[in-house]
Amino acid sequence: MLVLHLWYYLTGYLCLRVEGLALEKFVNLCISRGIYLWGIRRDEGGLVACLGVTNFRLLRPIARSSRCRVKILQKKGIPFYWRHLRGRQVLIGGAFLFFLSLYILGSFLWTIEVTGIVDPARVAQIRAEVEREGIRPGIWKGKIDPERLSRQIILHNPDLAWVNVEIRGTMLVIDAVPKQLQARVGLPCHLVAREEGVIQDLDLLAGEPLVQVGDTVQRGEILIRGSLGGRPIAAQGIVWALIWPEAYGECLREEIEHRRTGSVHRVLILRIGEREFPLPGAGEVPFHLYEKEAEIKRLISWRNLVLPVEAIIITYYEVEEVVHRLSVAEAEERARAAALAKIKSRLSPEARILQEEVKRIPQGSLEKVLVKVTCEVLENIAEPRGFEPEALERERGQQFETRGESQTGGTEQ
Amino acid sequence: MGRRLRALRSELADFFELPKDILLDLPRITLQGNLRLVIENHRGLIQYESGQIRVCLEKGELVILGDDLSIALISQEEIIIEGRLRGLEFRD
Numbered sequence: 001m002l003v004l005h006l007w008y009y010l011t012g013y014l015c016l017r018v019e020g021l022a023l024e025k026f027v028n029l030c031i032s033r034g035i036y037l038w039g040i041r042r043d044e045g046g047l048v049a050c051l052g053v054t055n056f057r058l059l060r061p062i063a064r065s066s067r068c069r070v071k072i073l074q075k076k077g078i079p080f081y082w083r084h085l086r087g088r089q090v091l092i093g094g095a096f097l098f099f100l101s102l103y104i105l106g107s108f109l110w111t112i113e114v115t116g117i118v119d120p121a122r123v124a125q126i127r128a129e130v131e132r133e134g135i136r137p138g139i140w141k142g143k144i145d146p147e148r149l150s151r152q153i154i155l156h157n158p159d160l161a162w163v164n165v166e167i168r169g170t171m172l173v174i175d176a177v178p179k180q181l182q183a184r185v186g187l188p189c190h191l192v193a194r195e196e197g198v199i200q201d202l203d204l205l206a207g208e209p210l211v212q213v214g215d216t217v218q219r220g221e222i223l224i225r226g227s228l229g230g231r232p233i234a235a236q237g238i239v240w241a242l243i244w245p246e247a248y249g250e251c252l253r254e255e256i257e258h259r260r261t262g263s264v265h266r267v268l269i270l271r272i273g274e275r276e277f278p279l280p281g282a283g284e285v286p287f288h289l290y291e292k293e294a295e296i297k298r299l300i301s302w303r304n305l306v307l308p309v310e311a312i313i314i315t316y317y318e319v320e321e322v323v324h325r326l327s328v329a330e331a332e333e334r335a336r337a338a339a340l341a342k343i344k345s346r347l348s349p350e351a352r353i354l355q356e357e358v359k360r361i362p363q364g365s366l367e368k369v370l371v372k373v374t375c376e377v378l379e380n381i382a383e384p385r386g387f388e389p390e391a392l393e394r395e396r397g398q399q400f401e402t403r404g405e406s407q408t409g410g411t412e413q
Numbered sequence: 414m415g416r417r418l419r420a421l422r423s424e425l426a427d428f429f430e431l432p433k434d435i436l437l438d439l440p441r442i443t444l445q446g447n448l449r450l451v452i453e454n455h456r457g458l459i460q461y462e463s464g465q466i467r468v469c470l471e472k473g474e475l476v477i478l479g480d481d482l483s484i485a486l487i488s489q490e491e492i493i494i495e496g497r498l499r500g501l502e503f504r505d
Contacts, residue, residue, distance in 0.1 A: 028457040031489050040484035042463040049484075 004036070012053040012077035015039075019046035020068030029062045048073065107141050110170035117176050126174065129156060141167060150174075187386060188232035191224040193217045194383040197241035207235030217241070223382055232387075239382040242354075245346060246374040249339030251331040253367050255324040258291065260317045265290075269312040276312075287318040331369040332360060339373035351379040438471050447498040450477060453491045466494060476502040 018026055023046070030037055030051075035058060039050040051059075053075075063070050085092065112130060114123045130136075133152060135144055146165040153163045153174070161179040165172065191207065196219050199211055207224040211217055226235035265286055268279045297311045326334070336358050343353075355376040363370055419437070426433045434441045434454065443451040452468055452475065459467040459474055461484070466477045482496035 024458040024461050027461070027484075027487060031457065031487055034489065036486070036488050037484075038486035040461075040487065042461060042483070047461070 005038075008050075008052045009077050012075065012079040013050055014053055014056055014072050015048060015050050015074040015076065016059075017046055017048050017071045017073050018063075018068050019071070020063075020066065022066045023047050023068065026062060026066040026068045029066060030059075033058055033062065035059070035062075053077070053079070106170055108170065109135070109139050109141055109144065109167075109172055110137055112137065112172045112174070114174045114176065117178060122178075126153065126157070126176065129153065130172075130174065135172065141170075144172065187234060188226045189234050189384040189386045190222045190226045191235045191237055191239065191382040192385045193219055193221045193223055193239075193241075194381045195219060195241075195243045195245070195379070197243035197379070197381055199223075199239060199241045200378065201238075201240040203238040203240075205236035205238075206233055207237065209237075211239075217381075226387070235384070237382060238380050240378055241381045243377050243379050243381065244374060245343050245377060246372060247339040247342040248361075248370065248372050249335040249337070249342065250368060250370045251326070251335040251338065253326045253328070253331045253369065255326065257322045257324060258289070258319040259322050260291070261320050263287070263318045265316040265318075267314045267316070269314065271310040271312055273308045285316050287316060289319045289321065290316040291319055292316055328366075328369065332358075332371060335369050335371040336373060339371060340375075343373065343375055343377075347377060347379060351377050353377050440470050440475070442475070442501075444498070444501075447479075448495060449485075450494045450498060450501075451491060452494070455492055458487075458492075463496075468492060470503075473503055473505045476500075476504060478502070 020026065027037065027040070027049075035051060035055045037049045037051050039048070041048045059070055062068075112127065112135070114126055117123050117126070130149070130153070133149060135149065144167060146167060150163045150165040153165070153176070154160055157163075157176075159179050160176050162177040164175045166175070167173075196217060199213050199215050199217060202209060202211070202213060202223075204224060207226050207228070209224050211221075211223050217223065223239050224235040224237045226233050267285075270277045270279060293315045295313045295315070297313065298306060298309075340356070347353075353375050357374045359372045359374070361370045361372055422437055423433065425431070426437065433439060438454065440455055441453040443453075445451075454471070456469040456471060459469050461467075463482055464478065464480060466482050466484075468475045468477070477494060477498065478500040479496045479498040482494055482498075485493040485495045487493075
């Protein structure tokens, strides 16, 4: 029936008032002629009914033979609305103007966004470069050639590995990825210190060593330089050093465990589109403490076609609190283990822990135990770091200068 | 329709488990609570007041009693009556 009503809405329909004595006869004649009537209400001295506008001319002989008077109360449906709207040209003009201005305003560039680069100075630099190309907020979008612009940016910034320029609505998005020099096998690299420490042993395989056994090195300092007679090579070697990593670990003396008691409560919810309909019989969750698990079941999903109907089964598990009380020694042991695990996660598998020192840090309350663990570890601290072959010459000069200075400083002492 | 023919048809319908309303040309009346009444296979209106509607059937008539009765739609095949229904009565 909905289809029929939709049809009459599109073609227009009338609400009539029929007055007379033989109203039933009028209705019967209408149906025998195939005129569809709906929404019939009875009131004082007549009835109100709706019918399609095309059937109205068939009504005249029926009204005459049943001696009824027909009066149009309302005209509804698209054709009548349209006729009504045609009289209000300013409204139509306004709507047209609205969409036109939306289109015009949307065809200009409003903002420029640079993503992927963290350094604000570099971002400003790229923005300035884009502006030099004549691209600034307020210009027409059609003038922008994103591919050309991305090529330009890449050309002028050799430190960028990849640039994508995209127009997203009224926003120009410049997505850039900076180059990262990675130490790869065969490519020239230095070996630098990963941690600060005191060098114990140095096994040189390739490159020029810059440090000796007994030296204290800072993090990031070059240990073995990747050069052979001024030619860039990949430095190789193992540098054993003593390092002193430390970590904190803590443990609460009271541990609360949530244990499921076994009783469950299930609720079924039907989700259609954005709306959720809990199925009857759900009721309140009868537990004081509970854990919730939701399981979503879709009817069918074929390719990326998903029906917007889902059934959600929520299961509530009742839980009870079980309190474990730990002694100070137990809590300290747990805190120590946690701290040690933190340290070990930072070490390589071949590292050897030589000494371990546990210090308990006094807390205000006795409910928490905090320990600081310091280890003495023998670890290979060499870490490859790539460099541009051209940079070697420059760096070489600098390195010699600094070396020279430190040596002179040493002699003065 | 003769009475014997009618009885035969009724028995036929029973035997083959066919719906009787089709073979016997009976109205099919569906009630949805006391709010809505659908009558299929009717023969037109006899009387329409807001408190009472009389519908002509193949045999006899159906009187519907209620308050604020309105005819949601009427066509050759069916009538849908809405309102607060209070009673139904078949009359010969």
